[in-house]
């Protein structure tokens with residue numbers, strides 16, 4: 001393991017890198033792949049376009065395995081976590097009076113887009129996570145009959161608080177509420193199972209724990225919610 005780490009991470013010798021939760025350094029293989037792709041575009045444009053499509057499908061299959069999605073068709077590649085959250089927010093048919101429940105500690109990507117639905121009469125409710133109750137109970141306490149969706153980060157970016165996603169997913173399923181998880185602080189560093197947590201939507205850009213470049217995100221949507 002140590003060998004692989006040394007081979008793949010060619011960091012400056014005077015650096016101890018502890019910022020994967022922000023932007024991770026690229027492994028050597030990532031760097032090579034990007035360089036090869038740039039070189040290929042320079043030499044022959046999109047001549048091998050059909051091969052590129054195979055690479056894309058292969059990546060979706062790998063992402064499917066990484067998060068235990070039922071099918072590669074449940075995986076889309078988007079630009080980033082924020083874009084995927086916007087796809088969900090603006091892909092649903094909201095009705096005046098609907099509400100969305102989240103926390104008061106979310107990264108702005110998982111807040112601003114939901115707040116922007118206020119012009120449709122949709123309310124964004126933020127649970128206080130530092131209350132006496134558990135973080136999950138704090139969320140549940142804001143839910144009522146008009147709650148259409150709960151959206152939460154799997155791990156809070158500012159505190160590292162890890163949510164009990166299985167519990168929230170179970171709660172949502174039993175009440176017909178959609179469950180959306182910003183998983184950028186989890187996927188790649190811990191096991192992540194979209195079926196176990198009963199998630200409807202999961203998104204994560206690759207530039208943190210998946211050790212990829214910025215600008216390429218995994219977006220999972222379960223087939224029923226997608227319809």
Ligand SMILES: Cc1ncc(COP(=O)(O)O)c(C=O)c1O
Pocket residue numbers: 021022079080081082083107109110153155156157182184185204205217
């Ligand atoms: C919890 C969380 N969500 C979203 C983002 C932003 O993601 P993206 O740049 O992929 O839109 C970050 C980045 O730090 C984050 O920590």
